[in-house]
Amino acid sequence: xxxxxxxxxxxxxxxxxxxxxxxxxxxxxxxxxxxxxxxxxxxxxxxxxxxxxxxxxxxxxxxxxxxxxxxxxxxxxxxxxxxxxxxxxxxxxxxxxxxxxxxxxxxxxxxxxxxxxxxxxxxxxxxxxxxxxxxxxxxxxxxxxxxxxxxxxxxxxxxxxxxxxxxxxxxxxxxxxxxxxxxxxxxxxxxxxxxxxxxxxxxxxxxxxxxxxxxxxxxxxxxxxxxxxxxxxxxxxxx
Amino acid sequence: xxxxxxxxxxxxxxxxxxxxxxxxxxxxxxxxxxxxxxxxxxxxxxxxxxxxxxxxxxxxxxxxxxxxxxxxxxxxxxxxxxxxxxxxxxxxxxxxxxxxxxxxxxxxxxxxxxxxxxxxxxxxxxxxxxxxxxxxxxxxxxxxxxxxxxxxxxxxxxxxxxxxxxxxxxxxxxxxxxxxxxxxxxxxxxxxxxxxxxxxxxxxx
Numbered sequence: 001x002x003x004x005x006x007x008x009x010x011x012x013x014x015x016x017x018x019x020x021x022x023x024x025x026x027x028x029x030x031x032x033x034x035x036x037x038x039x040x041x042x043x044x045x046x047x048x049x050x051x052x053x054x055x056x057x058x059x060x061x062x063x064x065x066x067x068x069x070x071x072x073x074x075x076x077x078x079x080x081x082x083x084x085x086x087x088x089x090x091x092x093x094x095x096x097x098x099x100x101x102x103x104x105x106x107x108x109x110x111x112x113x114x115x116x117x118x119x120x121x122x123x124x125x126x127x128x129x130x131x132x133x134x135x136x137x138x139x140x141x142x143x144x145x146x147x148x149x150x151x152x153x154x155x156x157x158x159x160x161x162x163x164x165x166x167x168x169x170x171x172x173x174x175x176x177x178x179x180x181x182x183x184x185x186x187x188x189x190x191x192x193x194x195x196x197x198x199x200x201x202x203x204x205x206x207x208x209x210x211x212x213x214x215x216x217x218x219x220x221x222x223x224x225x226x227x228x229x230x231x232x233x234x235x236x237x238x239x
Numbered sequence: 240x241x242x243x244x245x246x247x248x249x250x251x252x253x254x255x256x257x258x259x260x261x262x263x264x265x266x267x268x269x270x271x272x273x274x275x276x277x278x279x280x281x282x283x284x285x286x287x288x289x290x291x292x293x294x295x296x297x298x299x300x301x302x303x304x305x306x307x308x309x310x311x312x313x314x315x316x317x318x319x320x321x322x323x324x325x326x327x328x329x330x331x332x333x334x335x336x337x338x339x340x341x342x343x344x345x346x347x348x349x350x351x352x353x354x355x356x357x358x359x360x361x362x363x364x365x366x367x368x369x370x371x372x373x374x375x376x377x378x379x380x381x382x383x384x385x386x387x388x389x390x391x392x393x394x395x396x397x398x399x400x401x402x403x404x405x406x407x408x409x410x411x412x413x414x415x416x417x418x419x420x421x422x423x424x425x426x427x428x429x430x431x432x433x434x435x436x437x438x439x440x441x442x443x444x
Binding site for chain 1: 310390396401
């Protein structure tokens with residue numbers, strides 16, 4: 001919204017108030033143009049803008065690797081859900097409202113699995129699931145249109161280019177570890193392994209994933225033990 | 240004038256319709272959708288809460304408390320705001336409680352004792368190598384509401400309207416809080432820069 005009625009003497013104050021949203025890029029086109037026009041002619045406001053930009057840059061810098069480790073948090077939350085009577089039922093039906101308290105009264109005092117034990121049990125269940133998947137799809141003659149090796153005819157799998165990553169795991173990486181890594185990035189194996197042990201993974205909700213999501217996921221995967229190679233690429237090439 | 244800072248990847252990757260669909264699935268008890276929503280929001284929540292709490296274990300606890308409320312109350316989301324605003328609003332209130340428990344009352348410098356910084360003084364602050372350390376110290380001395388509006392605007396790159404939705408207050412209240420937060424932050428930065436800073440940088444505008 002253009003501030004056509006702002007007096008020159010009030011301009012500094014108005015622009016100063018808009019600077020945080022000019023700095024973070026969320027002003028609309030008209031307001032952004034107004035601020036830029038003022039900044040071009042006001043040294044004090046330009047200096048103020050430079051300071052805000054520097055402060056914003058410092059604040060945006062990641063502080064901790066927690067940002068890149070959702071799996072441990074999810075494991076703990078899943079364990080909490082498993083210990084709650086609300087876990088088995090749908091959280092809500094029409095007309096039914098859950099308790100406002102995070103921990104329903106009936107769970108208080110009940111013995112709960114420690115997060116460590118719950119995490120171990122979940123990891124074991126995941127390992128069993130992964131091994132079953134691998135046996136079904138690699139050992140048998142199962143032929144699915146949704147999962148083919150790169151050397152099989154028709155192995156081009158359609159996936160949005162922005163949402164695929166090529167990945168090579170270290171030889172000692174277990175099936176459970178692979179499963180854990182895939183869950184962390186929300187990925188699913190859609191092709192591989194090739195003769196060079198290259199897998200192709202697609203990010204969940206691929207239709208809405210962007211190249212930024214794939215790049216971020218690849219960056220994170222590369223930093224993990226057990227991953228030798230990870231690059232965001234397009235669909236696997238036809239044989 | 241050169242273009243502004245771009246929003247970080249978090250904002251660029253957001254897809255409000257997809258987030259709303261996931262939330263609707265969660266309301267129907269879809270655990271897989273809930274897990275996807277958790278992974279989708281974890282980075283955003285972690286980035287915001289780490290800055291606010293400064294302790295990974297507390298940030299993680301608030302993330303999980305927030306997402307547990309999302310699981311329990313997903314059906315209460317009626318779509319009046321974005322799904323992200325609703326979820327961040329839950330985290331915001333939780334963070335506010337955490338900050339309020341540990342906030343210390345630090346008296347402001349009287350306005351007349353601290354002249355408005357002129358362009359040279361502002362530019363001088365921006366160039367100081369110690370600015371990151373001063374900022375770390377200064378942020379914690381802001382009130383909880385001031386800390387949170389700064390973090391939501393600069394760490395998460397949210398618009399004025401989005402912050403108003405999350406904080407459940409009018410847009411003008413957010414503007415006012417931000418105005419006072421930035422003013423107080425600059426006072427604290429100058430204080431940390433030392434008593435001779437203003438003298439060395441020049442007079443009042």
